[in-house]
Amino acid sequence: MDNSDEVREFLTTRRANVTPAQVELPSGPNRRVPGLRRTEVALLAGVSVEYYSRLERGSLAGASDGVLHSLAQALLLNDDERAHLFDLAKTANASPISSKRRAAKAQNVRPSLQFILDAITGGPAFVRNGRLDILASNALGKAVYADLYDSAEATLPGKPMNLARHCFLDPDRADRFYPDWGIAADQTVAILRTEAGKDPYDKDLQDLIGELSTRSDAFRARWGVHDVRRHASGMKHFIHPLVGPLDMIFEGTELVADPGLNLMIYTAAPGTPTAEALSLLASWAATPPTSAASAAADLTNENNS
Template identity: 35%
Template structure:
């Protein structure tokens, strides 16, 4: 029996040729400009940091995973970043497998281009990379500059004791921090090139501690990202003109003003001459324990040291919420064993007057009655005036010292 005929029509052959497999075309980039391998450099870490900056400004739906899409080989070159990163940032879903040929949108489906598309994204990436690389180079130069200047200055140059055997020449980081009036950890971070904020006052203090000249000081300003001041900067804690006139009129007798942390805010010329204060002396407590010249001049230094440490602790008790006292004491204890031992006793003493005897190299022994006067207009500040002790020839020797300095001063009153 013959098989029944099928009623379904037979399929007609397709005259079109079977589609061929798409060739492995290279990824095309219509965003990148002609290759310029020297435009960014070969610092891939800096470029990656620039990409992170760009991603923070993209909409949330455009922030793709950059990790896994960056070339692992340094042979890819910087322009390979410029080709691939726009795809990662703008189309994170298609970044790993971009289409071989982008479809040509019709006029009806054409949309406004994304603001990050086009050559502007590549220019922004390259500019961010340049900024990152410039910042890294500046920090590296700052690190090497501070280390070289610190190694050039000996403890004797700034009036500090040697402090035993040293593994490297120059000052220690702790000593520079104490001389500059900043924390040891903070100065260490600065010298390591970390991204921290610095002020002009701090840069000036470091420049004085490292004995930098005008050119080196300006160079330090630029490495820290600051513009060097054209004029002499004002003191960190300004002193009123009335107080300065009072100190000048007190000559030829020593006098100075200190704040609640015992920082000098104003010192007259005779105080510098008699007590040996220099440009690196910024704090009365620190100078007492670290200035070798002052220590040599002070006749009763060992007997006075416990009272000085106890007085600073008493002043600190008035400001329990102020961490600056602990910082000053901690930094000073790190470089002065004498202060560390006295500070550990926790002795407390308050003084409004004292007797100071100084063995000056030129004029001989000078004996003063020192009086601490509080300044109500500046809470925590004190005016310290030194008056020649009666029964001594200190006043005559001070006047003789002034004449030798070729300074003519009219005695007040």
């Protein structure tokens, strides 16, 4: 697979993000490019201008780990960007046989993993793949994303609920669900860009990216920025239609026994409004389906009282 365009655009955008002052170089007058010049990157990385220019044209094949580390240091890459650079180099060095696009293998969640999810009762927990399909969840996870599940089932019955489709192709629900949609959108695209660097031969991922690029101007603009993100920990901010704002801590980990799958767990600090809201939501999630509507009404009344 020829990823020269990906390499070129990634290196070009990273170079544009670094100012001379950040790397203790004189800025000088009449600079015609944003960020650093190629000559400056080559100087900082300890390579010739001709060699760096070849790298930035998209030819990472054959670049040593030492060169990649020097390049990452020169461009002030963070850990996620550095890992992405090495993923791009791995693809550039792949054999023609291994670089054929392929359909993803069916990703089924093992029963034992579902048991573990069900045992987590203090916060939402779910398993997702790199395309942001939610493949399995505990009861509280389904309750947090209930509106999204309903929308996904209405539009793509039988398919996993996909967070990227929700964010960009269901704008009304997404705007209500995320208090800052722009941040959620940036992070979603950065996660997909990272996954595309790790597994560029996944046909289902490429089809998803093509669908989002075709149907969403907002996605297409963000995709061109080439930001990357490995979503391992941080904060999540949602506005749930029943219990209101949710400000949750999250931790994520890749599953060693299930390559390509991530376990995500959300929780709230004890004594916070979000902890109380999750407790109310857990009560609703435990309500039998025949009484779900009345339980939702009760929760709404209690939340407004």
